[in-house]
Amino acid sequence: MTRGFLLGKFMPPHAGHVALVETAQALVDQLTVLVCWLPDDPIPGPLRLAWMRELFPKARVVGHGAIVPQAPEEDPDFWPIWRAIVGAAHPEPIDQLFASELYGARLAQEVGARFAVIDPSRSGVPISASAIRADPAGNWHYLPPPVRPYYAKTICLHGPESTGKTTLAPLLARHFDTLFVPEYGRTYCEEYGLSLTMDDLVTIGRTHAAMTQALLRQCNQRLILDTDPLMTAVWADMLFETRDPWFDAFQDTADLYLLLDIDLPWVDDGTRFFGEDDRRRRFFDLSRAELDRRGLNYRIIGGPPEERFERALEAIAEAGL
Template identity: 40%
Template sequence: MTHGMVLGRFLPPHAGHVYLCEFAHRWVDDLTIVISVRARDPISGSQRLAWMRELFPFDRVIRLSMENVKHPSEQPPSRAVLKASLEKVLTVRPDFVFASEPYGADLAQILGARFVSVDQARAVVPVSATCIRTDPFAHWQHIPRCVRPAFVKRVSILSADPTEAGALARALAEKLGTKWVPEWSGTPRDLNGDSPAGVDWTEVVRGQIASEEALARDADRVLICATDPLATTVWAQLLSGSCPQELHELARRRYDLTLLMTPDSSSDTAGVIYPLNAGVDFVGRCERALRAVGRPFVVVNGGWEERTAAALRAVEKLTPSHRARELR
């Protein structure tokens, strides 16, 4: 049985890494993928470990702390320390070391293995992790599906009328060629008959988050969400008079932009359960909450076409490099 090893930072994993590891997987009988991890890395080791294990479920994926060890790409490499560190985590000595960087030859020599160079010129997959971190949208096609949620720009829409929010989310997603996340619960009526009393608001948020994360993998650079957990905290206060602490914690999720829709007197909100003037109160509370957490937001008002145009302009500013290429 032949054993192989790939060592990398995977900051983040990209199509070049996938090609490298798939190549190695098909060369040897048993492959170990080692993730080099340091505390100062811009992406946590646990996140990279989860990504790589999802991408390569049939290979052994482990991480190696490099806090006191120089990476082979650093000169001069601490050969003895690196060898000892690798031998502690490797179950068997590799027969082959695969790499798309020149340091692979030194690494193979340290371990007494044969070096196999894979696309060092990056002719097969012209991308690097540095390029992706610098401008992920310019290299979106090279980011694996499971990694994309970490880079996708998330836009939420807050409105007293969920029907209108959903319509705007759908319209924006269609114009941008991406995914949108409907309001998971619809309205409090969907959860608890004709009364918001007794609604499990935490369950509402967990359902919304689950839907959002499932759809984020297939979004094209931007994900449009018809609501977000912060809106649920406001509704909980308005309709139930209180909000669980857990809900406040869930509402701290990252959104790159929020579109705050003012009430439209021409829209039909008969299906929404809230007291008289609660729509105006909802928007005011949302604005205060957004300012309190320091989240970027844009107030969207006017007629439907005006709202849609203003919202689209605001969202397009989140992906300038992508928009610039479209206009060429």
């Protein structure tokens, strides 16, 4: 059996890292990847460890989070320290040590392995982790799916029924060349009817949250949400004047909420409940109160249907998203 080893900060993992690890995996029978971090790193080490484990399930991916010297000039015992770290992570003999940095040659010598340098000039995948941290949007295509949710921005359409959310969501998605999460409550009611229970609402909220997490991995910088569990919580308030504790425990809120005003005619499409003026007003007030209570970033979008798209774009630009 041939054994390989590589290490890095992977802050964050990107296409260059993927190429390095996949190349190494193809050249040895067993690969160990050591993910290193310091307590004050801008991206938490355990999160990077989880990303790498998801990206490379066939590799042995281990973590090291102790404070140790990062360069030979910091400590005269730099190489013995790192030799011990590698030995703890990979106690078996190492046949090949892989790296795209030339430090790997000395480290390979220290652990008695053959050095395999892979694309040291980054000509194959011209990107660095520091470049991604500086401009994640501009380097989006270098981010693997598990990393995208960390950087993606979520824009959620919020507010009562019959205010244009379902029309606006795909328009925004097309404008930003990205995806949108459709309103799962509508899908659920069309399938199972309008006699909703609290358990139904929790199912709607949980499913919508799961759909959001799935599409965050595939979106292009932004993800548009046609409502989220906060809106389902307001539905619970409207229907039952109470809510399941799951809703208040939900914390994966959007970066920006566009609260659509009720200054449009109410249209009964077969899945709507509250057409009376006073109930529409209460629905809107509760929707706004939910955002205020949580201290979330939101803008109110009103006016004729043909103007709401432009007003939404202006609000998103003002929010820096």
